[in-house]
Amino acid sequence: MNEPTHGEPNASAPDGMDCNEFVEVVTDYLEEALVRTERLRVDAHLAGCDGCEAYLEQMQRTVAMLRRLASRDT
Amino acid sequence: MADERVTAPEPATEPGASADADLPGARDRDEVARLRQGDHDAFERLVERHGPQMLRVAALYAPGPLAEEVVQDTWIGVLQGIHRFEGRSSLRTWIFRILVNIARTKGSREHRQVPFSAFADLTEDAGPAVDPSRFQGPDGPKPGHWISLPTPWDEFPEERLEANETFATVRAAVDALPPSQREVITLRDIEGWSSEEVCNALSISATNQRVLLHRARSKVRRAIEDELARSA
Numbered sequence: 001m002n003e004p005t006h007g008e009p010n011a012s013a014p015d016g017m018d019c020n021e022f023v024e025v026v027t028d029y030l031e032e033a034l035v036r037t038e039r040l041r042v043d044a045h046l047a048g049c050d051g052c053e054a055y056l057e058q059m060q061r062t063v064a065m066l067r068r069l070a071s072r073d074t
Numbered sequence: 075m076a077d078e079r080v081t082a083p084e085p086a087t088e089p090g091a092s093a094d095a096d097l098p099g100a101r102d103r104d105e106v107a108r109l110r111q112g113d114h115d116a117f118e119r120l121v122e123r124h125g126p127q128m129l130r131v132a133a134l135y136a137p138g139p140l141a142e143e144v145v146q147d148t149w150i151g152v153l154q155g156i157h158r159f160e161g162r163s164s165l166r167t168w169i170f171r172i173l174v175n176i177a178r179t180k181g182s183r184e185h186r187q188v189p190f191s192a193f194a195d196l197t198e199d200a201g202p203a204v205d206p207s208r209f210q211g212p213d214g215p216k217p218g219h220w221i222s223l224p225t226p227w228d229e230f231p232e233e234r235l236e237a238n239e240t241f242a243t244v245r246a247a248v249d250a251l252p253p254s255q256r257e258v259i260t261l262r263d264i265e266g267w268s269s270e271e272v273c274n275a276l277s278i279s280a281t282n283q284r285v286l287l288h289r290a291r292s293k294v295r296r297a298i299e300d301e302l303a304r305s306a
Contacts, residue, residue, distance in 0.1 A: 018218030020209045024202070027288035031269065033280075051223035055204075061227050061235075062295040065244050066263035070130070072241055 017045040022052045026059050102165040109156045121149065124166065127265060128173055134260055135174075135181030144180055148173040163274060170275045203292035230302055240301060247297035251290050258283055259290035 022045055028034050029042050046053055108116035128148065132141035151172045159168055210217050227235060234240065248256060248264070257276060261267045262283075267275075273283050 018209075018216075019220050020202070020204070020206070020218045023204045023292070024288075026203075027284055027291060031284055031287075033284055049219075051220040054224040054226040057226050057228065058224060058295055058299065059291060062244075062291055062298060063263050065235075065241065065298065066248070066259065066291075066294065067266060069241065069244060069248070069264050070127075070266070 017041050019045075019049060019052050019055075022046075022049070023055060026056060029056075030059065030063075099164065102161065105165060106156060106159055106161070109153070117153070120152075120169075124169060128170070131170065131173060131261065131265065132177045134257060135177035140180060141177075144173065144177045147176050147180075151176065164271075167271050167274050170271070174275050201289075203288065204296070224299070225302075227298075227302065230306075234302065234305065237305075239305065240298065243297050243301040244294060247294045248290075251293060255286045255290035255293075258286040259294070262287055263291070 022042065025034065025038070025042060029039065034042065046056065105116055105120065109120070125145065128145045129141055132144040132148075135141075136144050148169065152169055155172070159165070163171075208221055210219050210221055214221075248259060251259065254276075258272060258278075261272045261275065262269065269280060269283055272278075273280055276283075278286075
């Protein structure tokens with residue numbers, strides 16, 4: 001098991017983002033529906049969190065796998 | 075087999091409808107003109123292009139032969155309503171809007187289901203995207219952060235990600251979703267519609283669409299994660 005790395009000193013600053021918040025805004029982030037300040041908070045968090053970086057990759061891969069169901073189902 | 079129940083809805087009037095790319099498209103205008111003239115070939119081409127996808131979407135609401143009936147009724151509705159089509163949404167969006175209306179009516183009538191309610195899904199199914207036990211509690215060194223990090227899926231061999239079992243897991247996870255979430259994720263991610271098209275066809279706001287999409291995607295992701303962990 002990797003040691004969690006939450007890097008960035010300001011990741012836990014008052015306006016920083018925790019991982020359990022990131023997983024709830026990830027869709028808005030991917031849909032580009034966040035206001036600029038929120039988007040910057042996500043970017044800052046992602047820059048210092050390998051776990052959420054991996055989570056983001058999993059969500060993107062989930063979408064890609066769903067897209068391919070259409071051709072596999074028929 | 076004219077069916078009086080089938081009425082084409084008015085074209086969408088939401089602001090989002092006009093955000094569709096290059097609308098009203100030249101191909102749409104040409105096609106609508108041909109359909110209005112009763113051009114049989116134009117109709118055949120339309121059926122060929124949209125038929126398979128219409129069947130998949132209809133099956134969301136009405137299984138098996140009922141889905142085919144829904145598609146048939148939709149084409150009747152399209153032919154009856156084409157004179158009222160104003161090109162404020164794409165032809166495809168308009169057709170699928172008719173399809174969803176018919177499928178919802180038929181699906182709930184034949185199966186005595188409670189009609190789909192995005193409202194119920196939005197209010198009653200608000201669980202977290204990730205099991206809270208995966209995050210550190212208030213006494214942890216970093217409250218709210220991962221206890222153990224998610225594994226990047228690109229670390230798995232490609233054949234595992236491509237395995238039939240993995241795709242069967244995705245399919246089963248979608249099928250197990252509450253109806254509104256299943257609708258949204260099917261149209262957006264499986265069928266590849268834009269968010270505008272989905273909001274339009276389902277008559278939901280962009281915000282509600284994102285909430286439903288988020289819950290649906292989060293559950294499917296979790297199912298894949300569990301499957302990959304199980305077969306690791």
